[in-house]
Amino acid sequence: MIAALRCLILRDLRLAARRSSDVLTVLLFFVIVVSLFPLGVGPDPKLLRTVAPGVLWVAALLASMLALGRVFAADHADGTLEQMMLGATPLGVIVAAKVLAHWLITGLPLVLISPVLALQFDFSQDLLGVLILSLALGTPILSLIGAIGAALTLGLRGAGALLSLLVLPLYVPVLIIGAGAADAAASGLGGTAQLLLLGAMLIVAGVFAPWAAAAALRISVE
């Protein structure tokens, strides 16, 4: 099972490396959205500092949604998904591997580049840690929840719009808590509570979402 897991993650990373434009699109989208805000809002440092966590979080959420459609689509189209369903490894484990790979490809780069982007908002260096940590905990939750939606809408026409409608309500709590972490830290309350909540959500999503997505895939492929 571990061999299958590793093999699948490596395969997805290799495929992403050979088709890097898909990955860059998401990252570029994130960078552009975040960079447009200081230009649009104006150069008031106080205001920028206040909106920074929210802007980074909203942009990360949208970027992650942009990439969702591709989690299973390619494997579905070329028949690999059927093989995964008939494999020796439980489908839930396979979905977990795919989501992890998907996060490494589309989520982790966002987390890594966000400190640089936060500079545009004159974001306090002391609070940067909290913001990055909240994104590092939050973006995998987005990928996990999104995988359920992607599995449910697999193979449908106009799946993109439906997918957004499906996952958005589930994304909102993550956004509120995630952006709230840096806000709370800025106001001197400390963001520990929010970070712990995010951690708990990540664990719950990590345990249940792959199986829910696996069940949804079985229905979609029928």
Place this chain on the structure above:
Amino acid sequence: MQTPLEAIDLRCVRGERTLFEGLSFTLEGGDLLRIGGPNGSGKTSLLRIACGLLEPESGEVRWGGESILRLKEEFWVRLLYIGHANALKDDMSAVENLGVASTLAGIVADGRQVAEALVRLGLAGRENLPVRVLSQGQRRRAALARLALGAAVPLWVLDEPFTALDAKAVENVQELMRGHVSRGGAVLYTTHHEADIGAAGSRRIDLAGG
């Protein structure tokens, strides 16, 4: 070598149409069962039901007396399914594709065995090219190379294995199927290719189509 696959009173409905009903068959080690019938008669649906990808409207498929939908992975490690789609990644080479496919199927194969399997299907010298540049027939060969690694898997389910293959490759694949049946494996397949594989235990079920 194994416990048999039993299909009991299967009924398949796609959309409004009943494709077949009351279909029962048993497949034991050494059997080579061909599903015939015109386009749209439900051959692929039947194979997908036999694999557990599709749930029948009524009836049940059993492996060793137990429903395959309950056995799940326990049944799927004993199954090698090659569908219409080749399940190949365009950006990876045939070797990489076959390596991933065998790992997913739970087949342990080292690099040498993978390379040999591809040579056996006539892909010598093209193993390391991205699948994107291969022709349709060569892709099909790369997909079918899994058969050469799947000797220990008791049940093969092949959906139109001979599509796009040339005469030489068809002979190769038939030889693999013959070998599997003579080892005591079972093969369930569909084809429009009228050729006698020439194995003892060959049978045929024709779906009427409706």
